[in-house]
Amino acid sequence: MAKIILTGDRPTGRLHIGHYVGSLRRRVQLQNTGDFDEIYIMIADAQALTDNMENPEKVRENIVEVALDYLSAGLDPARSSLFIQSQIPELTELSFYYMNLVTVARLQRNPTVKSEIQMRNFENSIPVGFFTYPISQAADITAFKATTVPVGEDQEPMIEQTREIVRKFNYVYGETLVEPEILLPDNEASMRLPGTDGQAKMSKSLGNCIYLSDDAATVKKKVMSMFTDPGHLQISDPGKVEGNTVFTYLDAFSTKAHFEEYLPEYQDLEELKAHYRRGGLGDVKVKKFLNNVLQETLEPIRQRRAQYEKDIPYVYEVLKKGSETAENKAAQTLSEVRRAMRIDYFDDEELIRRQQQAFNERKAREVEGRRRGRGGRK
Numbered sequence: 001m002a003k004i005i006l007t008g009d010r011p012t013g014r015l016h017i018g019h020y021v022g023s024l025r026r027r028v029q030l031q032n033t034g035d036f037d038e039i040y041i042m043i044a045d046a047q048a049l050t051d052n053m054e055n056p057e058k059v060r061e062n063i064v065e066v067a068l069d070y071l072s073a074g075l076d077p078a079r080s081s082l083f084i085q086s087q088i089p090e091l092t093e094l095s096f097y098y099m100n101l102v103t104v105a106r107l108q109r110n111p112t113v114k115s116e117i118q119m120r121n122f123e124n125s126i127p128v129g130f131f132t133y134p135i136s137q138a139a140d141i142t143a144f145k146a147t148t149v150p151v152g153e154d155q156e157p158m159i160e161q162t163r164e165i166v167r168k169f170n171y172v173y174g175e176t177l178v179e180p181e182i183l184l185p186d187n188e189a190s191m192r193l194p195g196t197d198g199q200a201k202m203s204k205s206l207g208n209c210i211y212l213s214d215d216a217a218t219v220k221k222k223v224m225s226m227f228t229d230p231g232h233l234q235i236s237d238p239g240k241v242e243g244n245t246v247f248t249y250l251d252a253f254s255t256k257a258h259f260e261e262y263l264p265e266y267q268d269l270e271e272l273k274a275h276y277r278r279g280g281l282g283d284v285k286v287k288k289f290l291n292n293v294l295q296e297t298l299e300p301i302r303q304r305r306a307q308y309e310k311d312i313p314y315v316y317e318v319l320k321k322g323s324e325t326a327e328n329k330a331a332q333t334l335s336e337v338r339r340a341m342r343i344d345y346f347d348d349e350e351l352i353r354r355q356q357q358a359f360n361e362r363k364a365r366e367v368e369g370r371r372r373g374r375g376g377r378k
């Protein structure tokens with residue numbers, strides 16, 4: 001079976017380093033292994049509109065930002081189709097059919113949707129489109145017959161819901177769709193990178209993000225004012241590593257090579273953590289190291305971004321081409337879905353012939369019946 005990736009992001013802002021370690025870094029690695037037959041990376045504008053209905057300009061402006069982040073992180077249009085969700089009408093049609101396979105109660109149990117409803121104060125006025133976005137996400141994934149969906153942990157309920165829809169569809173209509181596997185980041189810190197203020201999540205509204213597109217000075221400023229261990233007042237005090245954002249970021253970003261280059265007096269992160277726990281290691285030193293690590297990671301991304309920013313028409317060309325490729329694939333799947341669901345009327349010559357024959361036979365029986373009837377009364 002072909003190995004196919006589909007994943008994507010809502011275009012509601014520039015991407016930050018939480019997106020990067022949560023999924024983007026992985027996509028680029030997977031792309032570069034060459035192990036996948038097809039890779040689709042989607043800018044989920046239609047999904048973004050489900051909770052930004054009154055904000056179409058925000059979504060519109062952020063398409064290019066996300067596309068720039070993709071390209072500068074290393075996604076290569078020659079190997080990955082980058083496309084815009086709303087340009088693939090097949091996805092909407094699939095969603096409509098999948099709605100028959102999902103109950104309202106099942107949607108209400110989706111933990112990610114539940115917490116989003118709370119966060120947005122939707123409780124008593126949930127837009128239907130927002131409520132059903134997990135179904136539309138199942139359409140996104142299955143339209144491409146994706147086998148692998150690299151995403152952050154918050155997307156797990158969506159993939160589970162997709163798998164249920166696939167199983168139900170295949171059971172009712174016959175084997176048609178492919179059940180996808182989720183691919184989560186391989187370390188805990190990358191799974192949920194906290195904000196620079198130590199809050200559970202990086203989010204634009206909390207102002208605690210480091211963006212892929214931040215310049216070097218901004219990154220440094222954000223790192224130097226990061227949340228650490230509030231109990232670690234003097235350098236000599238023993239410090240806590242758990243819940244210490246600087247160390248969480250190091251868990252997500254630092255490698256042994258970074259130690260060799262910037263902090264050779266330590267073998268690795270374990271040794272650095274041990275020293276911090278013992279006491280005698282100041283926050284500033286650790287922050288400076290983290291700054292070096294982040295700059296090394298982000299500098300090539302920034303440089304590529306600066307290049308792509310000079311040629312915005314090219315970025316749109318990439319998205320347009322990618323959308324064409326994506327639509328071809330989705331149209332193929334949709335036609336298989338229509339056939340399986342018995343709504344492919346015009347493509348089914350056998351159906352038309354068989355029904356004609358049935359009507360002919362019925363007519364013949366009626367004629368025969370009337371003839372006999374007259375005969376009987378004689």
Ligand code: TRP
Binds near residue numbers: 008044136
């Ligand atoms: N829900 C994802 C997000 O919040 C975006 C998305 C839409 C997605 N459709 C998808 C991700 C399909 C993976 C697969 O960023």
